[in-house]
Amino acid sequence: MSVKKSTRRSGIKIMSSLILLLGSLSYIMLLAVINGSAGFICAMGITLFGAIGIAKVLGETIALSYGMIAAVAVVCGAARGLLRYIEQYANHYIAFRLLAVLRDKIFTALRALSPAKLEGKQKGSIIAMITSDIETLEVFYAHTVSPVCIAVIVSLCVLIFVGTKTSWWLAFVAMLGFIVVGIVVPVISSDKLKASGVRYRAEFASFNGYFLDSIKGIREIVLNNAGENRKKELNRRSDILLEETKKMKRDIAETAATTELCVSIFIVIALIVGILLVVKGELSIGKMVIGIVAVFGSFGPVIAISALPGNLTQTFASGDRVLDLLSEEPEVSPVDDGKNITYNRLDVKNLSFSYDGQTQVLDGVNFYAEKGEIIGIVGKSGCGKSTFLKLLLRFWRKNKGRINYNGIDIDDINTESLLDNVTMVSQETYLFNETVEDNLRIAKPNATTEEIEDACRSASIHDFILTLPQGYKTKVGSLADNLSAGEKQRIGLARAFLRGSELVLLDEPTSNVDSINEGIILKALKEQKRKKSIILVSHRESTMAIADRTYQIEDGIMYEQSRKET
Ligand SMILES: Nc1ncnc2c1ncn2[C@@H]1O[C@H](COP(=O)(O)OP(=O)(O)O)[C@@H](O)[C@H]1O
Ligand SMILES: [Mg+2]
Structure with a gap:
């Protein structure tokens, strides 16, 4: 019998294994990503065509008539709603399907492993896996994979558009902005968010445990007249939990504020670069307006992924546990090509x-x-x-x-x-x-x-x-x-x-x-x-x-x- 060493998987390995678990749902994921990207681009299109209108007023040669520009902006607005709806629908379809599929997979794995392999495992950890770990993965599938893909796709589209239609300098500023907001800030804040998240969850579990325990044992508490002490302790733990909640919320708010600050800074930089280019005569005012508006409206998808890291470490831990269980070899495999007997x-x-x-x-x-x-x-x-x-x-x-x-x-x-x-x-x-x-x-x-x-x-x-x-x-x-x-x-x-x-x-x-x-x-x-x-x-x-x-x-x-x- 081999004692299984739990080999830590890398984040990339976990992600790719989890994505492979999607199976045929990956087509729906693709649908969500395409629609989400198109939706964001349409949203940007509304302001962008406004900017194009202004550029035309400023004397830029634009092939579209004012009527057409207005019409396209309206179409973008309507399409945005529809595309967003399809994206959200696809995401949640995947989420709920996956809950069912994963529970089924885990249950099948447990059935194969039981009873031998389950004797050693704590029942509690299995229950945790079936409930909270899978719940965490739902967040990964529904709210992580497609936002990341959408951010990459939309950002690339914006860079190419801004670069080819206005100036590669503006595109460069936008790219730096995307990297800082979508990668640098999340990576730096992830440790802090992770730590406060872990502390919060630990306090939350401890408080819940104590509270449930008190309710279960309420008869003993009454019999021993221990209510007052119990209440004090409960209040104490409740205060700690409140404190941890505040800290965590503050960390989250600080990260969000940092993100917003960076976005503003990069928009200002883009504006300055745009003005400099106009002054140097390398860019017309009309194109500058278009470029700046495009950069201005393009941070949505990267802001969306900057909120992820708090969840991501937890997701990887959950994913690792689920993958461990799914890949565990049963001690005994059932016989189905043998003989049937009637006991004698x-x-x-x-x-x-x-x-x-x-x-x-x-x-x-x-x-x-x-x-x-x-x-x-x-x-x-x-x-x-x-x-x-x-x-x-x-x-x-x-x-x-x-x-x-x-x-x-x-x-x-x-x-x-x-x-x-x-x-x-x-x-x-x-x-x-x-x-x-x-x-x-x-x-x-x-x-x-x-x-x-x-x-x-x-x-x-x-x-x-x-x-x-x-x-x-x-x-x-x-x-x-x-x-x-x-x-x-x-x-x-x-x-x-x-x-x-x-x-x-x-x-x-x-x-x-x-x-x-x-x-x-x-x-x-x-x-x-x-x-x-x-x-x-x-x-x-x-x-x-x-x-x-x-x-x-x-x-x-x-x-x-x-x-x-x-
Ligand atoms: N799942 C297991 N893995 C490793 N050792 C075990 C396991 N189950 C039982 N043992 C060990 O095997 C021995 C026999 O256990 P068991 O058959 O349960 O004894 P009994 O039923 O006679 O009390 C004990 O030393 C026990 O610790
Ligand atoms: Mg026994």
Whole structure:
């Protein structure tokens, strides 16, 4: 197994990879860029044709009549509106499409990586990725790529126009202005903006965390009469957050002011250069007016990109994380060109496994299971019991030996077929924030009501469900603590029964439940074992009493302990 080093990508690499993710949406991006550029040029056209009119008055030879000039300016105005609309529409179309596409990609990647690769990753960071990282990328796609392209295109057009139609000196001044406003100022201010942005987000997260925590724990706060202190602390943090917000806004405002100042300076320089050229007789007054107006109106697109750097560093970090996840190789790839099975028996021979290639968790394990028996597995915490069950489900790939279902090795069995035949109930059952019925149906989407109720009867949870306010239609959630651990486990068991798998793996199913629930669960298992193989991991002796045979794992080796006479 390789431990993946996280190699930092360069900004360019991240950008190009992210743009590649666009796929067929890149045509729409192109549409947005073309329309956005044309829109800006039309906007400039309105004042520019005004200037051309003035130049004509000043005696410049202009091929257009005054009527035509006015008409073109009006057309520019109307076209500006339409082009801007198309650009915005295209940008937001891309943005919302991409949210869907990226979530889908990430979810697909997570599915392939789970469960092995996700064990190590913090759930929180994955949630952050699915929510905020993707949100950040949306900003990149909708509000970064096209503005940058538009700025480059429009600026080039302006330079060429000003250079060829008026003076290359004016074009040169404009170019310096574009470089300072669009590149130099953003680069210089980016560190400051980044720092204040990071501080703001950290305070924001900390305040939110504290606030939510206080609401969740409000009962403890009231019981301990700790409200006053809590309020003080909340106020303190709120003040810090306000302070950071002010600082950040001030930094943003300062940058914006610097940008505006630079724009004004370059317009003044252009004006001076224009006047000098007129004085020297190198440029007519009419052309000077046209050139200056063109330069004057051309800073819009570069101003738009000067606002980007605050977001850009965050975007790159988010993009890097998303790309990391998308490029991660799964530990186990699903088998889909293998055989299908109908479980009959399990033989494990000489099975060895290590997570890191160094510490041997399982070493030459032999094991078998037949239908109609409950097999217990015991052993100290950390000895590899859960690992053994995960190998039986092919959540991880074995290093050596064989895991044979009906004589066929697990690596040659189609993953879907394997998961149809083998199911697991773990220490805690996760219930989705849906109805009881939906929570059961996840095991068998097209199950009939009878099947669902039968499974629940087998798991001794049917009568309890009927006592809930809306029976099977009652909403249960991971957040709603209205079910006890034992009840949740019994729903988990019902899920496993509904799934109909003939090999049921139970990983410490009773470790969090009281003895009444333990009794109920064990009774349910005993009734099911006629038709199935049940492998039961537990450290509770009371639970193990039900096993027909027991194995013990010690130092990676599995010993068969005893055979109960039945
Ligand atoms: N995903 C993992 N990556 C690396 N090591 C792991 C992983 N899961 C478990 N281990 C290690 O493997 C050993 C066996 O763990 P486990 O099978 O969970 O034990 P048990 O279920 O018997 O308590 C432990 O030393 C544990 O730290
Ligand atoms: Mg375990």
